[in-house]
Structure formats: C-alpha cells, structure tokens
Amino acid sequence: GAGVSQSPSNKVTEKGKDVELRCDPISGHTALYWYRQRLGQGLEFLIYFQGNSAPDKSGLPSDRFSAERTGESVSTLTIQRTQQEDSAVYLCASSLQREVEQFFGPGTRLTVL
C-alpha cells in the first residue's frame, strides 16, 4: 500500500519568506509526527498529532513554526520568516494509535538562502 508521502521533496527559499510543507500519512493512521534533521545530525522532534486531541507542540523551536492537521489526514508544517538555520530535512511519520512502529516519509529538504 501507499506509504507516507511528503511534498515538495526539495524547497529552496530566500531568507524571510514563508514556506509550507505537506505530509500525507498512511490512511487510517491516527498519530502523525513532524521531525527535523539538520545535516549530519539526528532527528529532532517538532510536533505530534493524535486523532482529535490537542497537538503536542513542545518540540517547535520558535513561534515561527506551526502545524495543522485536518482530522486524521494531511498535515501542513508552516515556517514563517525563514532563517538560514531552518535549513534541514523535515520528516513526517505516522503510526496507528496503538502501534509502536512509526512509518516515515522521504522528507522535504529545505534550503534557506
């Protein structure tokens, strides 16, 4: 079946611009996670959605970062007024509510010039 998809695969933007990154989770997966991975580094947790519960935003690095999710489907991560330190691969993962395995998408590589 279809896995987690993300778009765009690559995004180059200028400092100060806003960007939107999209994640389509696996159908039926109620949990959705966003992570960030800087070059040569491990993954940093950003935000977590579980069904209709309030999202856990504890990993968002600043108020320039926000994310939305429509029900149990697509999620959008928005970064406002991008900075060069926002350059990274942004990864989305989804899982069934009571499953332990997270399925990751291929990521969006964001480059802020």
Add this chain to the structure above:
Amino acid sequence: DAKTTQPPSMDCAEGRAANLPCNHSTISGNEYVYWYRQIHSQGPQYIIHGLKNNETNEMASLIITEDRKSSTLILPHATLRDTAVYYCIVRGSLHRGYGGSQGNLIFGKGTKLSVKP
C-alpha cells in the same frame, strides 16, 4: 527517558554478520528497546523492538542482556544495501506514554554502519 550510547561507526564485510551494540544502562522496567535505520537520503525505517526477550524478524535479531542495560542488533548476512545509520532508541510502554512527551522517538546520533565488498 533513558539515553543510549552507540559507537559512532562500524565496518562489516559483505555476507558477514553485523553486530551493532547499544548501551542503555538507565533503562527503566517499562521501556522498550527499538532499532531504526536511515539509509542515505531516506527517512528512518523501523527494524525491530523488544522489552526483555530476544526478538527476531525478517530483517534482524535483537539480543537484550538479562539486566537490560545493553542490547545488540544483529544483521545475520549484511549486504551493501544495509549501509546506513542505525539508531537504538528506548521508549516507554503504550500505557505509560511513549518515549517522548507524547510518543515521539528520541534519536541519538546512531552508528554509521559501512558494509564493504
């Protein structure tokens, strides 16, 4: 959450077993050991997880010591396609909440495994 310690890199000859160690000396009784890997330019991929008993699936085997303070991931016959960064993660049980605040995985720097011909 318990922290994990892994060697930064390892080499393995193609066709041989790759044994990747992980120390998690502060693991608590309800925390599972998970392994993921990340092949270059791809998202992480789940491999295996366990609590106390050794586990085996089509990808790998997981050996957990009796005191649960360390574990070893075994790839029985490594291929060139197994070259990746391997992450050992400890995470709480479903009933106590996940490893992170709400289930997120906490990744360290992992072990870069290079399988050589």
